[in-house]
Structure formats: structure tokens, C-alpha cells
Amino acid sequence: NAGVTQTPKFQVLKTGQSMTLQCAQDMNHNSMYWYRQDPGMGLRLIYYSASEGTTDKGEVPNGYNVSRLNKREFSLRLESAAPSQTSVYFCASSERALANYGYTFGSGTRLTVV
Amino acid sequence: RKEVEQDPGPFNVPEGATVAFNCTYSNSASQSFFWYRQDCRKEPKLLMSVYSSGNEDGRFTAQLNRASQYISLLIRDSKLSDSATYLCVVNTLLMDSNYQLIWGAGTKLIIKP
Numbered sequence: 001n002a003g004v005t006q007t008p009k010f011q012v013l014k015t016g017q018s019m020t021l022q023c024a025q026d027m028n029h030n031s032m033y034w035y036r037q038d039p040g041m042g043l044r045l046i047y048y049s050a051s052e053g054t055t056d057k058g059e060v061p062n063g064y065n066v067s068r069l070n071k072r073e074f075s076l077r078l079e080s081a082a083p084s085q086t087s088v089y090f091c092a093s094s095e096r097a098l099a100n101y102g103y104t105f106g107s108g109t110r111l112t113v114v
Numbered sequence: 115r116k117e118v119e120q121d122p123g124p125f126n127v128p129e130g131a132t133v134a135f136n137c138t139y140s141n142s143a144s145q146s147f148f149w150y151r152q153d154c155r156k157e158p159k160l161l162m163s164v165y166s167s168g169n170e171d172g173r174f175t176a177q178l179n180r181a182s183q184y185i186s187l188l189i190r191d192s193k194l195s196d197s198a199t200y201l202c203v204v205n206t207l208l209m210d211s212n213y214q215l216i217w218g219a220g221t222k223l224i225i226k227p
Contacts, residue, residue, distance in 0.1 A: 042201070097213070
């Protein structure tokens, strides 16, 4: 009954370092998403994958890359971390892309860039 | 103006009271609406969809007013466990036939014993 699993839960990076956030879902959902959540703001979409083999930019894609490794896994990479990328990152999945379905979220990654 | 606006609160409400909060949206082409609940330092979880005719799920009632472009959430007989941040989400069909989900920043609710 795992749902959406994200790793790591916490991370501190120095400016310029790179890292990959991992996400896996076991609900056979077609679509997966990466969001960031900052204080006083709504969740903002970074990238999404409507189906296996496709990825598209969301609202705030700059500084990030993604890989839809297979139907289950969708990773987010920060190539050269910047303090502006300090945030809470959530992975989510749904049956279909951006449609009228509820999303299931992972528990989040708290990233601090110093 | 933000596309989806919510009063950030916090709303401090005694246990057992009824509380309501609204969410306004700017795009009249918005098609579907949701309320999510987010506990402190946790992930958002779907609370309920909002249907055109309004809908109820136990103590929770959601309503949509398309003319005035807002949705509302009413919680009756509030419990301590209702303390959370409530996120409004609006799904809009764009010109290119893609949907765009817009999230409000949330309304914080604190239920006091």
C-alpha cells in the first residue's frame, strides 16, 4: 500500500552541486508530476509526464531536468543547485494527465541549498 | 491578481463550530474544482471534488458559484483533527486542449478545544 514513494526526505546542498530526486508509484498510474511548494504560494508544476516516454515542461522548469524511467519511476534532477531552489518538492501521480482526477502525492523532499 | 486566491488565515475556530472559507478563481474557462487538505509538513491529500450542484461528504460541504467564480468549503461540527491547511485547486482547459491545474496557497484552519 505504498502509493507514491519519494527519496530522499531531506537534503542540504551547496550552491552548484547536483542531485537527483527519486519518485516511484505502484498504482499503475499513467501520469506523474513534480511540484515545488514555497511559503505563501500554491504548488507550482515543474515538469510532468503524461505517459511513459513523454515529458513536458510545467510552470517553472528552469534549472531542472526529468526522466521518466518507466511507468513507475519519474526522477527530477538539479544539475547546478541554486539557493532559489530551496523548497519542498512533491512528486505526484494520477490516472491521466492534468485531467479531472485526484492526485496522489509522495511525502515530499525538503531541499535546502546553501 | 492571482489566478486562484484564498484567505491564508489562520481561522481559529472552537471545536464543534461550523467554519466556511472561499476560494476565488480568475479564469472563467475553469472546468473542475477540488479541495485538498494538507497537514503540517505533510503532503496534500484529496479531500473532495466540487460539483456544479454542490456536494456533501459527511461534515464537509463544497459548493461552486460559477457566476461569481468562487468555490466554498463548509465544515460542520469541527473536530480537532480538522486542523490543517485547505488547498483549493482549479483545473482549466487551455486553448491547446491541455489542462492546467492551478493551486491556491491554502487557508490554515486551527480548531481549538
